[in-house]
Amino acid sequence: MTKPGKPKSKRTPVRLRHKIEKASAAKQRKQRKLAKNNPQWRSRLKKDPGIPNLFPYKDRILHEIEEKKRLKDEELARKREEAKITRAAASAGQAAGQEEQPNGEEELSDLVDDEDMDEDPQEDSSNPMSALLASARARAAEYGDASGSEEDDAMEEDASEGGADITTANSLPISGPQTLESSRRAFDKVFKNVLSSSDILLYVLDARDPNGTRSREIEREIAAADAGSKRLILILNKIDLVPPPVLKAWLTYLRRYFPTLPLRASNPAPNARTFDHKALTVKGTSETLLRALKSYASSKQLKRSTTVGIVGYPNVGKSSVINTLISRLGSSRSSSTACPTGAEAGITTSLREVKLDNKLKLLDSPGIVFPSSSSQTTATEVPPTFSRKQYTEANLTLLSALPPAAITDPIPAITLLLHRLSRSSATLAPLLEQYNLAPSTLVPSQGTDGDITTDFLIQVARKRGRLGKGGVPNIQSAAMGVLMDWRDGRIRGWVEAPKEEVGREGSGGVGKEIVKEWAEEFKIEGLWDDGDEKGGEEVVMQE
Template identity: 60%
Template sequence: MEEDVNDEDSANPMAALLASAQARAAEYDAADLRGDIAEDDEETEAVQISQTMDTDYRSPESSRKAFDKIFKQVLDAADVILYVLDARDPIGTRSKEVERQIMSAASGSKRLILVLNKIDLIPPPVLQAWLTYLRRYFPTVPLRASTPASNAHTFDHKQFTIRNTSETLLRSLKSYAASKQLKRSIAVGVIGYPNVGKSSVINALTSRLNKGTQSSACPTGAEAGVTTSLREVKVDSKLKVLDSPGIVFPASPDSDGQSKQRRRTEHEARLILLNALPPSQIVDPLPAIKLLLERLSSSPSLYEKLLEQYGISALAPFAHGDTVTDFLVQVARKRGRLGKGGVPNLSSAAMAVITDWRDGRIQGWTEPPKLPVSDEVVMTGESGQAVSTGADQKQIVKEWAAEFKLDGLWGDNGAEAGTTNDEMQA
């Protein structure tokens, strides 16, 4: 992937960030926090420290520009990066290129923690499998950063409450900050796809400072694109958090001869299912419904639950085996999404399904890749070639987890005791 950083903008918002950090330096004391939760009666607020960005994530060029402007600002400014992933599709919201750049920045002095958010939307065995897989690469923590939408089908992970997970993560960050004994604050950058829950993660952390009351330090919303500029939230004299706009991380172009239009359509469908596109940027929602049906059809139980969600007993294929049209026709009739003369409005029905998917009313998740028999971990190198890291990566994970005092938290048996809320109410 090319490194075409735009150096033309001498008025880069990074200057404001550096000026802010320098101005605060005189205020920082060297008191040992020892990982304690601060008692601060002042309401935590976010301060905008960059220009507002309006990004069309469907465009690779626009995504690349956002990547260069936002991610690299956060990378330069942060000591620790929290990389927020959607628990329903961690691989889809993860970029090996991003991880490689973090690892190589500042002579390897940056720290990276993967945050698996929205864990209440996946069952306990799937959560445990993802934690096992991701911890082969980097320290990974599970998190419930916010309450689910109404009528969402959620799972109860018992000890993984909003308070428990966010308070533990905050203590880990504060412990790391105190251990460095710097005469400045530790900066924690929060990155991830749009609508993956970055601002909710920060609000969950800062709510622990406000005696458990809900924090609104960063604005949040169900749709992508709420955060449009870089924001700084001061936690205390030792810790500050940078909230960034969501970034659709650039991917390498396909080389299988697909047409540009087809690649763009499939790219947009994937972004829709990742909840990374605001409705205003969705041109055609039907390919996303096709992709959703394809994914859920690999699990008979999830496919059956999808049909039950809309009171559909069976689907009849149209031309060339197309079941998407019949599905949307039935959804349109069930939900009253009809046009003139009672004709089903397929686009409106598709948007209703997309909203249900976004809010967790439709159950669905991906399974982690099968781990190889050997202990080798493979990452993507600068040239795009697979690079085997093996024992070195295992050592990094172990050392970093120790720095944040994450060892022993949420053990292998911890995620196995959960049940679905639906089961509890049955």
């Protein structure tokens, strides 16, 4: 019992405090549970929903974001370099001014009169630092020559350490082709520069349609350049999208003309329907290519580095070839930052030079739609209703040589795709399975005037939810979705290699003996022949 007048203690027993804490925690748990069940509940933090995977222009938006980031980084690097040169020139100007004290005032006044005539003379007299800055600018040119030689020495030191040095050739065209017309206009500018500055040219082809991405005129021009001193290697990329027997047939066919190497430059896209080629992995094929290039460079014993130019159609994987070669060096620098890559055409917009070591230098070029493509088309490959112009545009769309923004009408490309895939059950059945369609879908109905393409796209639009107002199927959106699936390898399809004998004279080849000689120079003669024969019978699908 407390004494009268003594204040009561505010302390509470530990048991009571713990009871209050437990009751408070239970109340908070109950409130959180009720908030989750409440349909009107909204989080305070607004989470970015991102870009849906089914959005047809997701790749283009992501590419624009990456391109803005890259341009921003390049602008920041340029400003840093200018600031570095300005500081060095200023220090050089101060040193020169201390050595020439008697004539220093006359030089400063002359520079101020020549360069700053429009400025107020009172401002110059009140601000002597402006005269010093003018003197520093005048000596910047002299310092630029000395700093340029120091940068070259630094580049050689970095290359000797095994790191890949990446530069952009500013003296060459800075913008790459984005459409068919601009690509052909840029043909002379880009290709001529690459051809003149390269000792070896890697012509990258798409394994699903090698002849569609070839140009015999370009091959003749390369073989005849500099009195035949140039070397050409055909690179068959994306080999995981074709079965082993088809790959072996194409290698046999292409090796009649030039040395040919299969390559897996990158891993497949998600959910791509690929084939297992066993020994032909990303690491194995890239190491073989790098070893062949180094063998040729060491055998020539040049006093300069050997330049390897990489050419080909857009989106055949030229930048991926460079990245996979850099990854084999074991450098600490990430290979993904060497050359930007993407699923759509037009990622590479300028010539990029990558120095692997003191003996080897790579030159990445923008994709070029070569004029007068030499794809051997027959009457069975062209739909009956197609004109020559429609076939050319549809074929370029299927080759992913045009960016999505340049595709005005994707429906002719779908018609050509269905025409090719319907000729074989090995490619038609996976197409129907991809979209869970019945075989009767490709049978013309009366409502569409016998148009198989329209029936197919209507079914795809319903299956994928590409509907407009009132539930009307959006055929254009469905067609773009099918093209994206074809580009990423989710739809199986390929072109068979020609089986007839092709004449070597005037066909773009350089002759059997010369091809054999070139293969010996690169040490690639007879490579993988045994592996192809053993692995050609077993085909493993990766779903």
